[in-house]
Amino acid sequence: MAEFDFFDDEEDAVEVPEEQQQENARQLDGPIPGQSLTAEPGAMPYEQPPQYTELSEAMDYMFDSVTQPKPYKDFLNMADSGVPISMIVQSILMFGASSGKFNIDLAMLMVEPLTTILAGLAVKENIIPIFETKKKEEEVDVASLRKIFKKDEKKEEVKLPEVKEEVKPQGFLASAGGIT
Secondary structure, eight states: OOOOOTTOSTTTOOOOOHHHHHHHHHGGGSOOTTGGGGSOTTOSGGGSOOSOOSHHHHHHHHHHHHTSHHHHHHHHHHHHTTOOHHHHHHHHHHHHHHTTSSOHHHHHHHHHHHHHHHHHHHHHTTOOOOOOOOSGGGOOOHHHHHHHTOOOTTSOOOOOOOOOOOOOOOSHHHHTTOOO
């Protein structure tokens, strides 16, 4: 019996570009499904009791952290570039909760006071704080963010992803206002 070979002819073989091969290989670099279930329980900082359990203690910690020279300068640069205060607050609180400083419940209680503190710090530096972006035209300027986070020439340069145009939904559900 003859063995069947899909790529018997060179004409049938599909040439995959090198970039596509690398992208395909990168997709396999992620964690195996269920891998987190095999880790030792309590190994992550957020699985431990939080460092701060009282709102006043946590807010003192946050104020001290935000007013340190480097985070303060980074915050002012982001606020001056048009990054909404709500986005900055979410990032700060998510990092604090994931690093075990406080739990998510306390983070939710900290949203309003931290927003007030950051808005006050921005106003103190003559920056008009933006709280939320509502329209597409009011999005953050990526070019100015690149300048903010550009590292020294000696260090590795941080590259932000290019902003792509919005893809319009296609198909029969898109015209009916279905899945977007």
